[in-house]
Amino acid sequence: MMRSMRNPRALLAAGIALALVVVGVVLLSSGGETNAPARAPQRSTGHRPGPPQPALPVHRAALRLQKFRPQGAERAELLISLPAARLNATRTTGGATSVTLTCFSANGAQAFAVPTAWPLQEEFGFPLPHIHVPAGRQLLDGLRRCRLTGPGIDLEGHVAGRLPLAR
Numbered sequence: 307m308m309r310s311m312r313n314p315r316a317l318l319a320a321g322i323a324l325a326l327v328v329v330g331v332v333l334l335s336s337g338g339e340t341n342a343p344a345r346a347p348q349r350s351t352g353h354r355p356g357p358p359q360p361a362l363p364v365h366r367a368a369l370r371l372q373k374f375r376p377q378g379a380e381r382a383e384l385l386i387s388l389p390a391a392r393l394n395a396t397r398t399t400g401g402a403t404s405v406t407l408t409c410f411s412a413n414g415a416q417a418f419a420v421p422t423a424w425p426l427q428e429e430f431g432f433p434l435p436h437i438h439v440p441a442g443r444q445l446l447d448g449l450r451r452c453r454l455t456g457p458g459i460d461l462e463g464h465v466a467g468r469l470p471l472a473r
Contacts, residue, residue, distance in 0.1 A: 369463030372472035384439040394435035405456030
Protein backbone atom coordinates (compact mmCIF):
# COMPACT_ATOMS: atom_id res chain seq x y z
CA MET A 307 0.00 0.00 0.00
CA MET A 308 2.77 2.45 0.91
CA ARG A 309 4.56 1.62 -2.31
CA SER A 310 1.51 2.63 -4.42
CA MET A 311 1.24 5.99 -2.60
CA ARG A 312 4.72 6.91 -3.84
CA ASN A 313 3.96 5.90 -7.43
CA PRO A 314 3.05 9.05 -9.48
CA ARG A 315 0.80 7.03 -11.80
CA ALA A 316 -1.18 5.69 -8.88
CA LEU A 317 -1.56 9.20 -7.43
CA LEU A 318 -2.70 10.53 -10.83
CA ALA A 319 -5.21 7.70 -11.21
CA ALA A 320 -6.56 8.30 -7.67
CA GLY A 321 -6.92 12.05 -8.40
CA ILE A 322 -8.80 11.39 -11.65
CA ALA A 323 -11.07 8.87 -9.95
CA LEU A 324 -11.83 11.36 -7.17
CA ALA A 325 -12.62 14.10 -9.72
CA LEU A 326 -14.97 11.75 -11.60
CA VAL A 327 -16.77 10.87 -8.37
CA VAL A 328 -17.21 14.59 -7.53
CA VAL A 329 -18.52 15.39 -11.04
CA GLY A 330 -20.90 12.41 -10.85
CA VAL A 331 -22.27 13.52 -7.47
CA VAL A 332 -22.79 17.08 -8.75
CA LEU A 333 -24.62 15.84 -11.85
CA LEU A 334 -26.80 13.46 -9.88
CA SER A 335 -27.72 16.09 -7.28
CA SER A 336 -28.73 18.58 -9.99
CA GLY A 337 -30.95 15.99 -11.60
CA GLY A 338 -28.85 16.04 -14.76
CA GLU A 339 -30.01 19.54 -15.71
CA THR A 340 -26.93 21.00 -17.31
CA ASN A 341 -28.68 24.04 -18.83
CA ALA A 342 -31.05 24.76 -15.95
CA PRO A 343 -31.06 28.29 -14.54
CA ALA A 344 -29.39 28.76 -11.19
CA ARG A 345 -31.74 28.37 -8.28
CA ALA A 346 -31.93 31.06 -5.64
CA PRO A 347 -30.63 29.89 -2.28
CA GLN A 348 -33.40 29.18 0.18
CA ARG A 349 -33.30 30.25 3.81
CA SER A 350 -33.89 27.60 6.36
CA THR A 351 -36.97 28.36 8.42
CA GLY A 352 -36.53 25.44 10.76
CA HIS A 353 -39.65 23.82 9.36
CA ARG A 354 -39.83 20.78 7.18
CA PRO A 355 -40.78 21.54 3.60
CA GLY A 356 -44.46 21.08 3.00
CA PRO A 357 -46.91 21.93 0.31
CA PRO A 358 -46.55 25.45 -1.11
CA GLN A 359 -48.52 28.06 0.78
CA PRO A 360 -51.30 29.81 -1.12
CA ALA A 361 -50.63 33.44 -2.00
CA LEU A 362 -51.79 35.84 0.70
CA PRO A 363 -54.76 37.90 -0.53
CA VAL A 364 -54.10 41.64 -0.43
CA HIS A 365 -56.75 43.68 1.40
CA ARG A 366 -57.30 47.17 -0.01
CA ALA A 367 -59.38 49.73 1.85
CA ALA A 368 -59.48 53.42 2.68
CA LEU A 369 -57.85 54.66 5.86
CA ARG A 370 -59.31 57.56 7.84
CA LEU A 371 -56.79 60.37 8.40
CA GLN A 372 -57.49 62.95 11.12
CA LYS A 373 -55.78 65.47 13.34
CA PHE A 374 -56.23 64.63 17.02
CA ARG A 375 -55.40 66.69 20.09
CA PRO A 376 -55.32 64.57 23.25
CA GLN A 377 -56.99 66.23 26.20
CA GLY A 378 -54.48 68.43 28.01
CA ALA A 379 -51.75 67.93 25.38
CA GLU A 380 -49.88 70.85 23.86
CA ARG A 381 -49.38 69.20 20.48
CA ALA A 382 -51.78 67.56 18.10
CA GLU A 383 -51.05 64.22 16.47
CA LEU A 384 -51.95 62.32 13.36
CA LEU A 385 -54.68 59.74 13.95
CA ILE A 386 -54.95 56.99 11.33
CA SER A 387 -57.85 54.55 11.66
CA LEU A 388 -58.66 51.32 9.86
CA PRO A 389 -61.98 51.25 8.02
CA ALA A 390 -63.07 48.00 9.70
CA ALA A 391 -62.04 46.23 12.89
CA ARG A 392 -62.10 42.82 11.14
CA LEU A 393 -58.92 43.74 9.23
CA ASN A 394 -57.01 44.21 12.49
CA ALA A 395 -55.73 40.65 12.90
CA THR A 396 -52.45 38.85 12.29
CA ARG A 397 -54.25 36.49 9.89
CA THR A 398 -54.74 39.52 7.59
CA THR A 399 -50.96 39.90 7.31
CA GLY A 400 -50.20 36.18 7.26
CA GLY A 401 -48.75 36.36 10.76
CA ALA A 402 -46.57 39.44 10.20
CA THR A 403 -46.44 41.69 13.26
CA SER A 404 -45.01 44.78 11.55
CA VAL A 405 -46.24 46.89 8.64
CA THR A 406 -45.04 50.20 7.18
CA LEU A 407 -46.79 53.54 7.50
CA THR A 408 -45.79 55.99 4.77
CA CYS A 409 -47.25 59.50 4.54
CA PHE A 410 -46.98 62.07 1.76
CA SER A 411 -47.29 65.84 1.59
CA ALA A 412 -49.54 67.90 -0.67
CA ASN A 413 -46.87 68.00 -3.40
CA GLY A 414 -46.52 64.19 -3.35
CA ALA A 415 -43.19 64.09 -1.54
CA GLN A 416 -42.75 61.41 1.10
CA ALA A 417 -43.02 63.04 4.52
CA PHE A 418 -42.03 59.94 6.51
CA ALA A 419 -42.07 56.14 6.52
CA VAL A 420 -42.04 54.23 9.80
CA PRO A 421 -42.44 50.58 10.79
CA THR A 422 -45.65 50.10 12.74
CA ALA A 423 -46.73 47.27 15.05
CA TRP A 424 -49.54 45.09 13.72
CA PRO A 425 -52.34 44.58 14.74
CA LEU A 426 -53.07 48.22 15.46
CA GLN A 427 -54.04 49.63 18.84
CA GLU A 428 -57.62 49.27 20.03
CA GLU A 429 -58.41 51.86 22.63
CA PHE A 430 -61.49 52.76 24.63
CA GLY A 431 -63.15 55.87 23.20
CA PHE A 432 -62.04 55.14 19.63
CA PRO A 433 -64.44 53.08 17.54
CA LEU A 434 -61.79 51.56 15.24
CA PRO A 435 -58.23 50.24 15.50
CA HIS A 436 -55.81 53.10 14.95
CA ILE A 437 -52.33 54.60 15.11
CA HIS A 438 -51.31 57.77 16.98
CA VAL A 439 -48.37 59.54 15.30
CA PRO A 440 -46.92 62.53 17.16
CA ALA A 441 -46.35 65.33 14.64
CA GLY A 442 -45.82 69.05 14.56
CA ARG A 443 -48.36 71.53 13.20
CA GLN A 444 -46.43 72.12 9.97
CA LEU A 445 -46.29 68.41 9.15
CA LEU A 446 -49.97 67.90 10.02
CA ASP A 447 -51.02 70.87 7.88
CA GLY A 448 -49.08 69.53 4.90
CA LEU A 449 -50.11 65.85 4.93
CA ARG A 450 -52.55 64.71 2.26
CA ARG A 451 -52.08 60.95 1.92
CA CYS A 452 -50.92 57.95 3.98
CA ARG A 453 -50.45 54.27 3.14
CA LEU A 454 -50.24 51.27 5.41
CA THR A 455 -48.49 48.43 3.58
CA GLY A 456 -47.22 45.00 4.43
CA PRO A 457 -47.99 41.36 3.72
CA GLY A 458 -51.69 41.12 2.86
CA ILE A 459 -52.48 44.83 3.21
CA ASP A 460 -52.34 47.91 1.00
CA LEU A 461 -54.48 50.48 2.79
CA GLU A 462 -54.50 54.13 1.76
CA GLY A 463 -56.19 57.31 2.93
CA HIS A 464 -56.47 60.74 1.26
CA VAL A 465 -57.65 64.17 2.31
CA ALA A 466 -58.40 66.99 -0.12
CA GLY A 467 -57.25 69.81 2.15
CA ARG A 468 -56.00 69.98 5.70
CA LEU A 469 -56.64 67.03 7.98
CA PRO A 470 -60.07 67.15 9.65
CA LEU A 471 -60.12 67.30 13.43
CA ALA A 472 -61.12 64.05 15.12
CA ARG A 473 -64.19 64.33 17.35
